[in-house]
Amino acid sequence: xxxxxxxxxxxxxxxxxxxxxxxxxxxxxxxxxxxxxxxxxxxxxxxxxxxxxxxxxxxxxxxxxxxxxxxxxxxxxxxxxxxxxxxxxxxxxxxxxxxxxxxxxxxxxxxxxxxxxxxxxxxxxxxxxxxxxxxxxxxxxxxxxxxxxxxxxxxxxxxxxxxxxxxxxxxxxxxxxxxxxxxxxxxxxxxxxxxxxxxxxxxxxxxxxxxxxxxxxxxxxxxxxxxxxxxxxxxxxxxxxxxxxxxxxxxxxxxxxxxxxxxxxxxxxxxxxxxxxxxxxxxxxxxxxxxxxxxxxxxxxxxxxxxxxxxxxxxxxxxxxxxxxxxxxxxxxxxxxxxxxxxxxxxxxxxxxxxxxxxxxxxxxxxxxxxxxxxxxxxxxxxxxxxxxxxxxxxxxxxxxxxxxxxxxxxxxxxxxxxxxxxxxxxxxxxxxxxxxxxxxxxxxxxxxxxxxxxxxxxxxxxxxxxxxxxxxxxxxxxxxxxxxxxxxxxxxxxxxxxxxxxxxxxxxxxxxxxxxxxxxxxxxxxxxx
Numbered sequence: 001x002x003x004x005x006x007x008x009x010x011x012x013x014x015x016x017x018x019x020x021x022x023x024x025x026x027x028x029x030x031x032x033x034x035x036x037x038x039x040x041x042x043x044x045x046x047x048x049x050x051x052x053x054x055x056x057x058x059x060x061x062x063x064x065x066x067x068x069x070x071x072x073x074x075x076x077x078x079x080x081x082x083x084x085x086x087x088x089x090x091x092x093x094x095x096x097x098x099x100x101x102x103x104x105x106x107x108x109x110x111x112x113x114x115x116x117x118x119x120x121x122x123x124x125x126x127x128x129x130x131x132x133x134x135x136x137x138x139x140x141x142x143x144x145x146x147x148x149x150x151x152x153x154x155x156x157x158x159x160x161x162x163x164x165x166x167x168x169x170x171x172x173x174x175x176x177x178x179x180x181x182x183x184x185x186x187x188x189x190x191x192x193x194x195x196x197x198x199x200x201x202x203x204x205x206x207x208x209x210x211x212x213x214x215x216x217x218x219x220x221x222x223x224x225x226x227x228x229x230x231x232x233x234x235x236x237x238x239x240x241x242x243x244x245x246x247x248x249x250x251x252x253x254x255x256x257x258x259x260x261x262x263x264x265x266x267x268x269x270x271x272x273x274x275x276x277x278x279x280x281x282x283x284x285x286x287x288x289x290x291x292x293x294x295x296x297x298x299x300x301x302x303x304x305x306x307x308x309x310x311x312x313x314x315x316x317x318x319x320x321x322x323x324x325x326x327x328x329x330x331x332x333x334x335x336x337x338x339x340x341x342x343x344x345x346x347x348x349x350x351x352x353x354x355x356x357x358x359x360x361x362x363x364x365x366x367x368x369x370x371x372x373x374x375x376x377x378x379x380x381x382x383x384x385x386x387x388x389x390x391x392x393x394x395x396x397x398x399x400x401x402x403x404x405x406x407x408x409x410x411x412x413x414x415x416x417x418x419x420x421x422x423x424x425x426x427x428x429x430x431x432x433x434x435x436x437x438x439x440x441x442x443x444x445x446x447x448x449x450x451x452x453x454x455x456x457x458x459x460x461x462x463x464x465x466x467x468x469x470x471x472x473x474x475x476x477x478x479x480x481x482x483x484x485x486x487x488x489x490x491x492x493x494x495x496x497x498x499x500x501x502x503x504x505x506x507x508x509x510x511x512x513x514x515x516x517x518x519x520x521x522x523x524x525x526x527x528x529x530x
Contacts, residue, residue: 006526008248011255012041014526018259021520025372025513030261037258040150041251047102051095051124052241055147058157059168060132063188066224067157068092068129071234076112076129088131089143095124102126106150119238127237134167148172149254152246153182153237159189160197163205169212177213178260179253182246184220184236185209191223255527263528268368268518271511275364280502282357284495286350287392293490296401297483304405304479308412310472311420354392355385358506365510373517380509391505395497401490412475416468423464429457 006014019034026034058064069075072092089108093099096113103111108128118125130147131140148154156173158165176183187205190198202219209217220236222229240246256263362381366374433447448455 006529008045008251011527011529012038012251014523015255015259018520018523018527021516021523025370025376025517025520027372033258036149037254041254043105044150044247044251047105048098048124049247051099051102051126052122052153052244052246053102053106053126053128053151054153054155054237054241055128055130055151056155056157057130057133057144057148057172058188059134059162059165062132062157062159062162063224064132064157065129067186067188067222067230067233068127070222070224070227070230071237072114072127089147090129092127092129093125094118094122097124099124099126106147118241119234122238122241123244125237125241133172134165145172148176152250153184153240154179155184155186155233155237157186157188158205160187160193160201163187163201164208169208173209173214174212176253176257178256179250180214180216181249182240182253183214183217184233184240185214185217186229186233187219187221189223189225190221191226191228252529255529259524259528262370262521262524263530265521265524267521268514271361271364271514275361276499276502276507279357279361279506280495280499282353282360283388283392283502284491284498286354286357287395287494287498288350289491289494289498292401292494293487296490297486299401301476301479301483304409304475304482305472307405308409308416308471308475308479310468311416312468351385351389354388358385358388358502361502361506362510365514369514369517373513376513377510380513384506384509388501388505391501392498395494395501398497401493409475412471416471419464419467419471421464422460423468426457426460426462426464429460433457 015034015038019031019038022034023031056064056068068090076090076092088110089106091103091106091108091111092114093103093111094114094117096111099111103126106128117123118127128147128151131137131143133141133144133148135141135144154176156168158168162168185205187198187202190202193201198221202221205219206217209219220229220232222233224230359381362377366377369377429448448457450456451459
């Protein structure tokens with residue numbers, strides 16, 4: 001239902017779906033980010049929900065490890081013969097029951113169980129001292145980067161000398177700008193500053209953090225050397241842990257970060273129907289709609305003339321080749337799609353018209369799509385324009401052409417034969433009279449009767465000939481008028497066939513890309529909690 005707040009499980013499932021929908025169109029980095037957050041969140045939720053994991057992150061020389069030891073209350077590194085520097089993660093664990101699988105997932109091998117509780121109501125807690133993220137050793141940076149994406153709470157430790165370092169802000173803090181709710185910022189070694197300078201530097205760091213996107217983070221000045229501010233940091237960690245919302249808040253922040261590039265995008269508008277009409281007009285022109293309409297009208301007039309013309313001359317029409325037959329076309333549609341006409345293949349001009357129609361439609365489809373999705377539309381369009389001419393050639397063969405006069409014209413054929421028969425009767429009458437025996441000659445007046453002074457055989461001859469000629473002229477003129485209608489119907493039929501071809505060969509494949517993005521965007525919005 002619109003406006004319903006989605007659960008975290010639904011949001012993570014939507015992120016999985018978005019990653020699958022965008023697999024072909026996202027950059028490797030974008031797709032990896034979606035799958036990484038979906039996988040990491042799913043795995044984290046299957047592990048201990050009781051433990052809050054807090055990671056200490058800092059640059060070389062920031063005093064991060066010293067501050068970590070001060071918060072823990074013991075120098076844990078001193079008891080580890082293999083840890084002369086912060087080269088691998090070190091875990092301080094309060095209430096370790098159930099933490100083993102979680103630490104295995106975090107790939108933290110060095111684990112130190114702590115007695116009692118970290119603070120009242122803080123619950124089970126894991127503090128991690130991590131390698132320096134600006135270390136010259138790539139593996140150290142990789143560990144810090146990986147765990148920055150896994151821990152529940154991030155503690156950024158800096159010092160007065162490096163608090164404005166671009167490496168800290170550009171590569172670590174800014175990418176986690178959505179994590180204000182689970183982020184603590186620490187200005188360590190504050191004992192090196194006077195009180196006014198400490199306030200000024202802390203204020204400057206807060207301003208930089210706000211510019212990074214962390215709107216709700218305040219800076220905690222500390223000194224591992226003097227112990228100043230350490231208790232403030234412990235209370236801040238205990239407060240976050242006691243809320244038992246860090247894990248969920250972290251996942252929600254990850255979702256907000258990873259969906260940010262698309263979450264603000266508005267749903268796509270429908271491709272205007274006028275775009276397809278414009279394309280179909282151009283494709284019909286390229287397919288020779290006008291020529292086919294003219295040929296079909298000519299075939300109709302020829303066949304009508306053969307059927308209803310004056311019988312003494314209409315036979316000559318049969319000596320002329322049928323316009324449709326000459327092009328290898330027939331009036332019945334060829335449903336097999338194998339039959340090809342003898343219409344010339346699209347020339348350069350026809351291809352240019354067809355290509356302009358398809359590419360124009362593709363531009364409307366690509367409107368509003370991100371670059372990679374729009375690029376996929378362009379790539380698919382180039383494949384289509386290579387294959388479409390052959391389909392357009394078959395369009396004429398699959399079109400039902402109205403070139404055959406209807407059976408009603410058969411009445412005129414009957415009348416033409418009756419008229420010719422009447423004329424032949426008149427001629428036969430005179431021949432009979434001419435060749436009668438001489439003894440019957442006195443009876444000639446009775447053999448050739450008259451009407452109003454006109455001999456009946458003469459009337460039969462003249463009437464039959466005139467009726468045939470007039471009927472032939474009438475149907476010829478009428479055939480011209482009907483031929484114009486045949487032209488329109490043929491053009492309409494071919495355009496319908498072309499419209500079906502364009503729907504199957506152009507609209508559907510391009511719409512699939514657009515539809516896939518629309519579904520991707522819908523899933524992104526759900527994952528983003530919108």
